[in-house]
Amino acid sequence: MTTTFPSISISTDRLVMRPFDMADVPAYIEMMNDELVTAWADGPHPYTQVDAERWVRRIAPGERTSGHGIVLAVTEFLTQRLVGTVRLLNTDWRTLATEVRYITAPWARGEGYAAECVLAVAEWLFRDQGFERVELRTPADNTAAQQVAQKLGCISEGVLRNARIARTQTEDGGWTDIRTDLIVWGLLPEDLEGVAEQLADAGGYSTYDDWN
Helix, strand or coil: CCCCCCCCCEECCCEEEECCCHHHHHHHHHHHCCHHHHHHCCCCCCCCHHHHHHHHHHHHHHHHHCCCCEEEEEEECCCCCEEEEEEEEEEECCCCEEEEEEEECHHHCCCCHHHHHHHHHHHHHHHHCCCCEEEEEEECCCHHHHHHHHHCCCEEEEEEEEEEEEEEECCCCCEEEEEEEEEEEEECHHHHCCHHHHHHHCCCCCCCCEEC
């Protein structure tokens, strides 16, 4: 039974999703130190050069080779600029299910890139890898993440109470940890029917069929 994802590059008309390389480090540091990313992501703060190099050299590739999932840098097709990341984790190879997380750089928000890259990865999982379920877990107060899940046709399946640690800014400009609920969203192959067309009609998606 297969227990690791292949090393993969996935392309849409607007985006390329591929393994991280060292050239991504400066843009990745900038993205990870953004206020919204700091609030909702799990990375250290402040996010340093050492953190980024460890991510690119060891942590990101290790997710694939260990069988836990896969980490892809999301870049703009025309400019190669770093749009964000998409990550599969907590993969269950027996049930063919995995969780997806995504981060979008500040400059790229509002362009439909998050929904586009997650949809591309979900299509690859369902069509090429034979997966049966993708799960998203969005913090209860992160409405942008919830909107992405809804655009993809995900079904809200329940709430994990007090299940995630996020961050909030203090009056002195620092950060402190807070607990938050997680909304669990499920995505099955049949849930994607018509989603690409709906996103295209909304102007936030380009067709694709390329992964290698």
